[in-house]
Amino acid sequence: MAPGATLTTEIVIQTIVSGLLMGFIYALVAAGLSLIFGLMEIVNFAHGEFMMVSMYSVFGLYLAFGLDPLVSAPLCVMFLFALGVATHYGIIRHILNAPMLVQITATFGLAIFLRSLAQFLWTPDYQSIPDPIVSGRLDLAGIFIGVPQLVASAGCLLAFGVLYLFINRTETGMALQATAQDREAASLMGIRTDRMYALGWGIGAACVAVAGVMLTNYYYIFPEVGFIFALIAYVAVALGGFGSIVGALFAGVLIGLVEALGGLLLDPAYKYAIIFAMYLAIVIVRPKGLFGRF
Amino acid sequence: MLEVEDLEVCYGDYQVIRGVSLHVAEGEIVSVLGPNGAGKSTVLNAISGLRPPRAGRIEFEGEPIGGRPPHEIVRRRLVHIMERRRVFPYLTVRQNLWLGGYNPAARDAREETLRHVYALFPRLAEREDQLAHSMSGGEQQMLALGRGLMARPRLLLVDEPLLGLSPAAARHTFEVLRRINETGVAILFIEQNVQTALGLAERGYVLESGRLVLEGRSGELLGSDAVKQIFLGG
Numbered sequence: 001m002a003p004g005a006t007l008t009t010e011i012v013i014q015t016i017v018s019g020l021l022m023g024f025i026y027a028l029v030a031a032g033l034s035l036i037f038g039l040m041e042i043v044n045f046a047h048g049e050f051m052m053v054s055m056y057s058v059f060g061l062y063l064a065f066g067l068d069p070l071v072s073a074p075l076c077v078m079f080l081f082a083l084g085v086a087t088h089y090g091i092i093r094h095i096l097n098a099p100m101l102v103q104i105t106a107t108f109g110l111a112i113f114l115r116s117l118a119q120f121l122w123t124p125d126y127q128s129i130p131d132p133i134v135s136g137r138l139d140l141a142g143i144f145i146g147v148p149q150l151v152a153s154a155g156c157l158l159a160f161g162v163l164y165l166f167i168n169r170t171e172t173g174m175a176l177q178a179t180a181q182d183r184e185a186a187s188l189m190g191i192r193t194d195r196m197y198a199l200g201w202g203i204g205a206a207c208v209a210v211a212g213v214m215l216t217n218y219y220y221i222f223p224e225v226g227f228i229f230a231l232i233a234y235v236a237v238a239l240g241g242f243g244s245i246v247g248a249l250f251a252g253v254l255i256g257l258v259e260a261l262g263g264l265l266l267d268p269a270y271k272y273a274i275i276f277a278m279y280l281a282i283v284i285v286r287p288k289g290l291f292g293r294f
Numbered sequence: 295m296l297e298v299e300d301l302e303v304c305y306g307d308y309q310v311i312r313g314v315s316l317h318v319a320e321g322e323i324v325s326v327l328g329p330n331g332a333g334k335s336t337v338l339n340a341i342s343g344l345r346p347p348r349a350g351r352i353e354f355e356g357e358p359i360g361g362r363p364p365h366e367i368v369r370r371r372l373v374h375i376m377e378r379r380r381v382f383p384y385l386t387v388r389q390n391l392w393l394g395g396y397n398p399a400a401r402d403a404r405e406e407t408l409r410h411v412y413a414l415f416p417r418l419a420e421r422e423d424q425l426a427h428s429m430s431g432g433e434q435q436m437l438a439l440g441r442g443l444m445a446r447p448r449l450l451l452v453d454e455p456l457l458g459l460s461p462a463a464a465r466h467t468f469e470v471l472r473r474i475n476e477t478g479v480a481i482l483f484i485e486q487n488v489q490t491a492l493g494l495a496e497r498g499y500v501l502e503s504g505r506l507v508l509e510g511r512s513g514e515l516l517g518s519d520a521v522k523q524i525f526l527g528g
Contacts, residue, residue, distance in 0.1 A: 171396075174385065174389055174392070174393060175393065175396060177382070177384070177385060178382045178385065178393050181382045181383055181384055181385065182380050182382055184344055184376065184380070185376060185380040185381075185382065186382075186393075187343075187344070187363075187364040187365060188342060188344070188364050188368060188373075188374050188376065189368065189393050189394055189396045189397065189441075189445070190364070190365045190368045190369060190396045190397025190398070190400075190445070191365065191393070191396055192365050293384065
């Protein structure tokens with residue numbers, strides 16, 4: 001319990017709502033990461049930086065043309081999709097059969113590069129979009145919900161739904177799953193697995209971009225902004241099960257709730273300690289995660 | 295129909311296939327025999343495009359296909375069913391079959407081909423919503439064959455279709471291969487058991503250490519001392 005606070009029903013509900021809202025954002029970031037891992041067993045260490053780039057692209061379009069995040073969001077998501085595809089063709093394709101350490105350093109190197117580039121272009125300072133269209137807060141019987149938070153969360157949940165339907169209900173989604181499950185067999189069906197990999201990187205980057213652009217309505221933009229989101233996404237992926245999209249959703253929401261409630265009941269300073277303690281407890285009991293196949 | 299000449303295939307610096315030539319005529323059923331590590335699978339992988347050859351000529355229906363990627367080769371209705379079935383474990387039976395007809399040459403006829411496959415394997419129709427990994431080995435082999443048929447093959451490459459099957463499932467698979475062949479589909483298959491293989495095939499090729507050591511009609515190979523020597527070590 002944080003010193004000086006009293007635990008009322010309103011506060012608990014308020015906390016659960018905030019945790020849920022944050023959880024859907026974590027879930028989408030994790031889903032993108034999990035998709036790429038499930039497809040080719042490569043961990044994208046630049047995932048947080050993709051998010052950061054999406055946020056700066058919103059910021060850049062605001063500076064250049066005065067575009068509101070709401071307007072620039074679709075453009076920025078498409079830009080990140082293209083960046084993901086380019087990452088596959090420019091880097092990943094060449095290291096597919098390389099030792100794991102090479103794969104780690106390649107995406108890690110990309111992360112450092114993107115972070116440094118952001119510092120070079122926009123300085124390490126915290127930036128924000130002044131007066132976005134999406135603003136204000138709702139008062140629902142004493143429970144306050146920030147409109148930007150609500151919109152971000154709803155947007156992420158919607159994107160998650162689209163991703164789920166795409167993967168499970170479309171021909172291309174099925175081909176993507178087949179490629180993830182057995183690349184050689186998929187190629188013998190006539191599936192162009194290299195294109196599926198590129199598509200996976202595009203979708204993975206687009207997922208984290210949806211979260212990023214939504215966050216610009218109420219979150220600071222700085223070169224390290226993606227770090228904590230990516231860190232939580234790694235936990236969510238391990239918790240939910242590597243490669244499981246549904247697992248990412250559950251784990252993301254679980255982390256959001258634990259973070260918020262842990263912050264309320266103990267102290268906000270301990271919230272990440274609680275998340276990682278939970279993570280350790282679950283992976284010890286169930287190493288393949290809640291929904292994992294590996 | 296299929297002509298392979300002086301095929302050479304390497305894994306890195308290690309040459310696995312050292313000059314293999316074989317052919318399959320329209321509607322024929324031919325087996326590739328040989329002890330473990332002889333390079334049988336590698337030959338099929340080279341034909342279907344999974345493992346590009348280092349040298350040699352591969353022609354299918356008069357056109358060179360050596361070194362072309364798998365998605366181009368399957369479109370010519372040359373279909374490869376790999377060893378150990380390799381079904382997509384977390385897709386349903388129906389999804390597996392549906393993806394078998396993914397390539398543009400087979401796509402438009404998928405509904406019809408699927409009915410045909412279900413008629414051949416009623417068990418697959420019963421289990422169409424089941425995840426592939428939850429099925430028995432015999433059922434997975436049916437699924438692998440059915441998925442291959444979904445690509446509407448003119449030539450089917452089948453790698454060890456009887457591997458790990460119960461005697462009953464093996465007999466059934468054997469019978470199905472014969473029926474597929476009777477519909478006019480040529481088959482080139484790998485089998486470890488000489489008696490079984492030559493019981494099904496019209497002709498056979500025997501590989502040893504990446505080289506072709508014998509070829510002939512099944513009857514001749516069955517009686518040959520050389521075959522006994524290779525497989526029984528005496």
